[in-house]
Amino acid sequence: MNGQLLGVEDLTVTFPARGGRTPVVDGISLTVAPGEVLALVGESGCGKSMTALAILRLIAKPGRIEPGSRIVFEGREVLGLKVTQMRALRGAGIAMIFQEPMASLNPVQTVGNQVIEALRLHERVGRAAARDRAAAIFERVGIPDPRGRLDAYPHQLSGGLKQRVMIAMMLVMRPRLLIADEPTTALDVTVQAQILALLRELQNELDMAVLLITHDFGVVNELADRVAVMYGGRIAEQGTRAEVLGAPRHPYTQGLLRSIPSLAHRGGDLEEIKGTVPSLGSWPAGCRFATRCPKVFEPCDGQVPQTVSLSETHHAACHDVARDQPE
Amino acid sequence: MSWVGNAIVAVLLVAGVFIWMRARRNRLWREAMAALARRRRFALIILGLYVAVGMLDAVSWVGGGGVQGVAASEARSVIDRIFKPSVFREKSYSAPFASAEFVGGAALTFPGRHVLGTDILGDDVLYKTLKGIKVALLIGGLTCLVLIPLALLFGVSAGYFGGRIDDVVFFVMSTLASIPNLLLLIALIMALGKGTLQVCFALGITGWVGLSRLTRAETLKLRELEYVQAARALGVSHPTIVLRHILPNLSHLVIITFALLFTGLVLSETILAYLGIGLDGSWGRMIDQARNELSRDPVIWWTIAAASAALFILVLCVNLIADALRDILDPRTLRERA
Amino acid sequence: MLAYIVRRLAYGFATVLGVLGVLFVLFFAVADPDEMAIRAIGERASPETYTAWKHNHGYDKPLLLNPQHSWASIGRYTDTLLVEHYERMLSFRFGRSDSDDTPIWTRIREGAGPSLSLTLPLFVLGLLVGAALSLAVAFFRDTYIDRSVLVLCMLGMSVASLIYIIAGQYVIGKLLRWFPISGFDTDPSMIGRFLAIPILIGVLAEFGGTVRLYRTVFLEEVNRDYVRTARAKGCGEIRVMIHHVLRNALLPIITNVVLAIPFLFIGSILFESFFGIPGLGALTVEAINGNDFSTLRTIVYIGALLYIVGQILTDICYSLADPRVRLGAEASG
Numbered sequence: 001m002n003g004q005l006l007g008v009e010d011l012t013v014t015f016p017a018r019g020g021r022t023p024v025v026d027g028i029s030l031t032v033a034p035g036e037v038l039a040l041v042g043e044s045g046c047g048k049s050m051t052a053l054a055i056l057r058l059i060a061k062p063g064r065i066e067p068g069s070r071i072v073f074e075g076r077e078v079l080g081l082k083v084t085q086m087r088a089l090r091g092a093g094i095a096m097i098f099q100e101p102m103a104s105l106n107p108v109q110t111v112g113n114q115v116i117e118a119l120r121l122h123e124r125v126g127r128a129a130a131r132d133r134a135a136a137i138f139e140r141v142g143i144p145d146p147r148g149r150l151d152a153y154p155h156q157l158s159g160g161l162k163q164r165v166m167i168a169m170m171l172v173m174r175p176r177l178l179i180a181d182e183p184t185t186a187l188d189v190t191v192q193a194q195i196l197a198l199l200r201e202l203q204n205e206l207d208m209a210v211l212l213i214t215h216d217f218g219v220v221n222e223l224a225d226r227v228a229v230m231y232g233g234r235i236a237e238q239g240t241r242a243e244v245l246g247a248p249r250h251p252y253t254q255g256l257l258r259s260i261p262s263l264a265h266r267g268g269d270l271e272e273i274k275g276t277v278p279s280l281g282s283w284p285a286g287c288r289f290a291t292r293c294p295k296v297f298e299p300c301d302g303q304v305p306q307t308v309s310l311s312e313t314h315h316a317a318c319h320d321v322a323r324d325q326p327e
Numbered sequence: 328m329s330w331v332g333n334a335i336v337a338v339l340l341v342a343g344v345f346i347w348m349r350a351r352r353n354r355l356w357r358e359a360m361a362a363l364a365r366r367r368r369f370a371l372i373i374l375g376l377y378v379a380v381g382m383l384d385a386v387s388w389v390g391g392g393g394v395q396g397v398a399a400s401e402a403r404s405v406i407d408r409i410f411k412p413s414v415f416r417e418k419s420y421s422a423p424f425a426s427a428e429f430v431g432g433a434a435l436t437f438p439g440r441h442v443l444g445t446d447i448l449g450d451d452v453l454y455k456t457l458k459g460i461k462v463a464l465l466i467g468g469l470t471c472l473v474l475i476p477l478a479l480l481f482g483v484s485a486g487y488f489g490g491r492i493d494d495v496v497f498f499v500m501s502t503l504a505s506i507p508n509l510l511l512l513i514a515l516i517m518a519l520g521k522g523t524l525q526v527c528f529a530l531g532i533t534g535w536v537g538l539s540r541l542t543r544a545e546t547l548k549l550r551e552l553e554y555v556q557a558a559r560a561l562g563v564s565h566p567t568i569v570l571r572h573i574l575p576n577l578s579h580l581v582i583i584t585f586a587l588l589f590t591g592l593v594l595s596e597t598i599l600a601y602l603g604i605g606l607d608g609s610w611g612r613m614i615d616q617a618r619n620e621l622s623r624d625p626v627i628w629w630t631i632a633a634a635s636a637a638l639f640i641l642v643l644c645v646n647l648i649a650d651a652l653r654d655i656l657d658p659r660t661l662r663e664r665a
Numbered sequence: 666m667l668a669y670i671v672r673r674l675a676y677g678f679a680t681v682l683g684v685l686g687v688l689f690v691l692f693f694a695v696a697d698p699d700e701m702a703i704r705a706i707g708e709r710a711s712p713e714t715y716t717a718w719k720h721n722h723g724y725d726k727p728l729l730l731n732p733q734h735s736w737a738s739i740g741r742y743t744d745t746l747l748v749e750h751y752e753r754m755l756s757f758r759f760g761r762s763d764s765d766d767t768p769i770w771t772r773i774r775e776g777a778g779p780s781l782s783l784t785l786p787l788f789v790l791g792l793l794v795g796a797a798l799s800l801a802v803a804f805f806r807d808t809y810i811d812r813s814v815l816v817l818c819m820l821g822m823s824v825a826s827l828i829y830i831i832a833g834q835y836v837i838g839k840l841l842r843w844f845p846i847s848g849f850d851t852d853p854s855m856i857g858r859f860l861a862i863p864i865l866i867g868v869l870a871e872f873g874g875t876v877r878l879y880r881t882v883f884l885e886e887v888n889r890d891y892v893r894t895a896r897a898k899g900c901g902e903i904r905v906m907i908h909h910v911l912r913n914a915l916l917p918i919i920t921n922v923v924l925a926i927p928f929l930f931i932g933s934i935l936f937e938s939f940f941g942i943p944g945l946g947a948l949t950v951e952a953i954n955g956n957d958f959s960t961l962r963t964i965v966y967i968g969a970l971l972y973i974v975g976q977i978l979t980d981i982c983y984s985l986a987d988p989r990v991r992l993g994a995e996a997s998g
Contacts, residue, residue: 058896060888061807083901091899098897103890108912108988117908121899153988169898501676502683505976506969509934513953514965518691590823597825598935602953614827621835635828643823650819 005209006032006055006094006177009070013050015063015280022280024050024063026233032177037203037210039224039241041217041256045277047233048213052179055211056090074176092122095170099182101162105154111165112138112150118169137168142198160191167198174206181213196222217260221245226313229253232277232288235307239314250316251293287319295320332385332404339382359655366651370644377460377641384461410454417441417449423629444629446617455613456633462609463641466527466596467589474531474588475581478538483573485539486546487565496543504536509598516604523606526599530592538584542577549573579656586649590642597638610634666984666991673980677973682751684969689750692962698724701763701958722763722959723749759963764955769963772948779849780932780944783860787867788929792922794868795875802876803883804906814876821873830939833866847941863940867933882917886910916987923979927971931964 009029014021025047032038040048053059055071057078071078073094081089090096098104106114115134119125125133131150138146141164154162163183170178180199184192200223203210212223220227220241227245228238229252237250248254255273275292284290290300297319299305305317308325350356364371387404417436420429423444428435435441443452485496503511515529549555549572558568600611601618613634620627701724702715719725726746753760759769802814837843844861886892887910895909930945937946945964952960984990 056897058893087899087901089899090897096897098890098894100890104894106891106895106909106913108916109909117895117900118898153992155989156992166894169894498679498683501680502687505680505684505973506687506965507928507931507972510931510949510965510968513949514688514691514961517953517956517958517961594825597827601827601935602950604953611827614825614831618831621831622839631831635825635832638825639823639828642825643820646819646823 003033004031004072005034005074006211007070007072008051008055009072011051011054011069011071012066013047013054013059013063013069014066017280021064023066024233024280025054028230028233028235030228030235030238032209032211034176035203035207035209036225037212037223039212039214039220039227040230041214041220041227042230043215043277045280046230048230049181051230052096052181052211052213055179056094056096057086058096088122091118091170091175092173093175094177094179095173095175096179096181097163097166097170097183100186101159101166102154104166105162107154110151110153111157111162111169112152115150115165115169115172119172122173133172134168137172138165141165141168141171141202142194143168158191159187160194163187163191163195164198167195167202171202171206171208175208177209177211178203179211179213182215183212184219185214185216192219199223217245217257229256232283234288235317236289237314237316237318239311243311243314249310249314249321250318251295251320252289253316255292255294287317293320332387336382336385362655363648363651366655367648370647373640374644374648377644378464380457381461381464384458410451410457417445419445419447419449420627421445421449423452429627443633446613446630452630452633455608456610456637458608459610459613459634459637460641462606463593463596463638465523466530466606466609467592470527470530470534470592471585471588473527474535475538475585477531478535479542479574479577479581481535482539482542483546483569483577486543487550487569487573489547493543496539500536500539500543503532504540508533509595512595512599513602513604516599521604526596526604526606530595534588534592538581538588541580541584545577545580546573549576579652583649583653583656586645586652590645590649593638593642610638614638669984670981673977677977680973681755681970684973685751685754685966688754688962688966689747692958693746693750701956721761723753723760754963754966760959762952762957763959764952764957769960772960773945773963773967776932776943776945776948777930778944779942780937780946781929782856783863783867783936783942783944784929784932786860787864788925790864791868791871791875795872796879796918799876799879799883800906800911802880803887803910804902806884806887814880818873818877818880821869822877824870826870826935829866829870830935833862833869834939837862837865847939849940849942859940859942863936863942867936878921879914879918882914883910886914889913916983919982919986920979923982924972924975926978927968927975930971931968 008031010027011025011029012023012027013025014023016022028047028051030038030040040051042048050059050063054065054069055073055078057065059065065079069079073089078086078089105111109117112131112134115137116127116130119130119133134150135147138149143149143161143164149157149161154165157165167183183199184195187195196219199210202208203223210223212219214220224241226238226240229236229244229250231252236252237244237248244253245257248257252273255271258271259273261270273292274294278284278291284301286302287293287300287305290296293300299319303319305319305322307315307317308322309315310321310325350360383405384407385404387407418428418433421435421441421444422429423442425435425438425441425444429444441451441453443456445451446455481496481500485493485500506514512529512533515532516526519525519529555568555572558572596605596609597611597614599605600609600615603615605611605615614631617627617630617634620630698719699715701722702718706714706718716725723746726744726749757770759773761768762772798814802811805811834847838845844858848859849856887906892905892909895905900909932942932944932946934946934949936942937944938950941947948960949964951957952964
């Protein structure tokens with residue numbers, strides 16, 4: 001955890017379900033170094049968004065972060081912060097942008113005022129000065145006619161522009177960590193590329209770390225330095241981009257990468273991972289992927305796999321990988 | 328007309344059994360009913376008691392020993408027979424469980440047997456309260472029986488066929504909805520007369536617009552669903568689509584609205600009773616006739632208390648059940664469970 | 666925007682015509698003028714008196730077609746009760762009461778004041794209390810405060826308004842003797858004492874329904890994505906409630922509020938007759954008891970008219986308040 005900007009250890013988030021509480025995020029650990037981009041990948045429902053919300057302590061009741069979880073940001077215990085300290089952290093130290101920009105912007109407030117609000121929550125700035133800074137950041141994120149757009153309402157803007165507004169709003173305080181939850185999923189393909197390019201520029205310019213949540217490996221390839229793959233609330237595999245995308249060891253990661261259609265294999269069948277994700281509460285007892293894994297064998301059903309280190313940076317939680325590993 | 332009451336009870340029982348058997352086959356409904364029984368057990372039991380008493384009062388026949396003051400040829404219900412009203416009667420007020428008359432102190436014919444006391448005519452208050460159950464169920468149930476099919480007919484036609492039909496129906500709905508409910512009610516009853524059927528009819532007319540609007544909006548949404556469009560493409564006829572696809576998806580709306588309407592209607596009747604145009608034997612009537620009793624000295628409270636309590640409990644139970652149903656039958660939760 | 670208003674007004678006018686049609690069917694087609702005359706002047710008057718009464722009250726023309734005029738003349742269709750009814754109502758010439766011959770418009774004008782003096786404070790107080798409490802409940806959602814308020818609301822909604830009035834009169838007027846049970850006085854210094862009980866009871870009676878409704882509105886907003894964004898920016902809960910939730914929840918609330926304004930004039934039938942307030946509600950009860958169809962007709966018409974006006978106002982207010990409607994659909998960017 002030392003030297004890391006963000007450290008998450010044993011994070012568990014539970015929700016009430018029939019007969020008790022079920023973990024949606026089950027004891028995951030990850031780190032983000034200053035200025036690096038960590039991509040958190042997985043299918044819908046694997047708990048990646050919950051992880052992001054947990055870091056900012058935005059989990060709504062009846063969800064709960066279980067004691068025993070630990071989140072450290074710039075050396076401070078996030079879970080122990082007081083309410084006022086947490087509020088100061090949100091939007092300024094750690095910022096978060098969301099998936100659906102239309103629903104995530106206040107429909108009856110001008111976009112300019114929403115950015116100005118973000119500013120004035122953390123800094124004492126006069127109205128005029130705040131407007132100038134808002135216009136400046138609008139220009140930085142590529143919104144044409146920035147000063148004029150300050151008085152626009154969200155519904156008057158296209159999807160791409162709305163997402164730029166979100167980015168502006170969250171970056172105006174120059175946070176050290178940006179959590180981006182599927183920032184391009186709801187956008188058109190051409191706009192996606194623009195937003196990704198913008199994120200890369202800003203990340204470089206502000207020397208900002210990014211925790212990028214996505215299910216799209218194309219996005220991962222564009223932006224990520226390191227990758228963590230999640231399944232069933234647990235981390236299946238993590239490592240550098242070269243390691244995970246180039247030489248995946250966990251059967252789930254391998255299945256995911258194989259199922260990406262590629263121009264190189266034209267005419268062949270589409271590969272898929274057999275079966276479907278079990279619903280919440282009906283997870284198998286041992287390895288969560290056991291019901292769908294092509295390499296399943298004895299211990300998988302009953303024992304939770306331990307994390308195995310394949311190199312200093314590359315780790316996987318799989319019995320099959322463990323038995324291949326000399327120890 | 329004792330056979331009317333008996334016939335209604337018979338029909339209701341058969342319909343109830345029929346619905347029960349259909350519901351048992353459908354998994355979603357079974358789960359919904361189980362969830363309801365779990366969450367509102369108490370309210371359901373009380374409502375069941377009310378319905379049982381109401382049915383007992385609806386079943387009536389001629390015969391049995393002649394009773395003083397009542398012709399042998401008059402039909403009497405189960406409740407009537409239990410309480411033997413004419414014989415059970417006192418001369419005037421008496422407090423609950425009292426052994427002497429309230430005013431004057433003369434001895435009662437049945438000392439200590441009037442659980443809720445007697446009213447100004449000497450009638451047992453418990454007896455009148457129980458008889459009021461049938462009237463309340465009648466107001467809510469009979470009216471809804473007429474109102475709901477009517478509202479569905481208009482709402483679904485407007486939503487499904489659209490165009491001219493929609494314009495006409497929507498205009499009629501707006502017009503009726505623009506007249507404040509109570510005023511429309513009064514206008515209808517003044518014009519049509521004050522009998523039971525007319526009052527129920529008037530209540531029905533003021534109630535159908537709301538449900539109609541809801542079904543119209545919902546039908547508009549349903550019509551655009553892919554499987555409905557697919558059915559049209561396959562050449563399925565309109566009536567079949569409506570019966571198979573639209574109506575079943577409206578059932579949750581209908582049930583919840585029915586529960587809400589029921590309480591609204593029963594409460595409206597109390598206002599009508601106050602204005603002199605309520606139904607005979609209803610709790611509203613009881614409250615209206617007894618409203619000045621509270622200003623007497625010493626206070627006579629039992630008639631109003633009994634009628635108010637009976638009304639309150641019924642309305643509360645139905646409200647609780649409707650509330651739970653709204654959560655359970657929320658289409659989102661139904662879909663997630665499926 | 667202007668086109669919208671014009672269309673709205675036109676539709677409203679069409680609805681007014683529809684309402685007048687319904688009233689015509691109810692009050693003219695169903696009721697018998699001879700019976701009404703007998704009811705008004707008794708059974709032993711001469712035929713001329715009956716005819717004169719019917720003429721004075723406008724009941725002596727045929728309903729739809731007047732056979733006294735020839736086929737060709739327009740009088741055949743216009744010299745009828747139907748046309749006269751529309752004409753009179755639309756020009757606000759309401760004529761005289763069926764039971765006591767007083768001019769209806771005068772009675773209405775006199776009754777509006779007392780009605781407003783009750784309904785206006787009742788409405789404002791009920792709104793403020795209801796909205797404040799629901800906002801607080803939304804703030805404390807999922808706690809025992811939320812649940813207990815919900816239970817209270819459920820209980821409150823299940824009591825008939827008649828019971829509230831009777832019990833309220835008894836408790837406050839007789840037991841506690843705080844205020845007089847009923848009566849009315851136009852003198853401003855006295856008016857408060859008489860209105861105190863009805864206003865208190867009125868707010869109490871509506872409390873359950875209002876809080877429940879607004880609570881639902883607030884809770885729907887609180888769970889939206891943009892609220893999450895506000896928190897992620899660093900907004901505190903209170904600021905979230907007031908600046909974000911309330912501002913968005915105002916839209917459905919406005920609908921409710923503006924729609925209720927017409928009813929302030931009509932007064933409350935129950936409250937006015939129980940508390941002896943000589944407003945329009947009391948006038949309605951009088952008309953019912955006296956079988957006074959012409960007054961009743963007029964009151965229902967005015968009620969509907971005000972409601973239609975209220976609906977139009979609501980639509981216009983909503984369009985002004987919601988920037989999505991006011992400024993139109995998406996622009997490109």
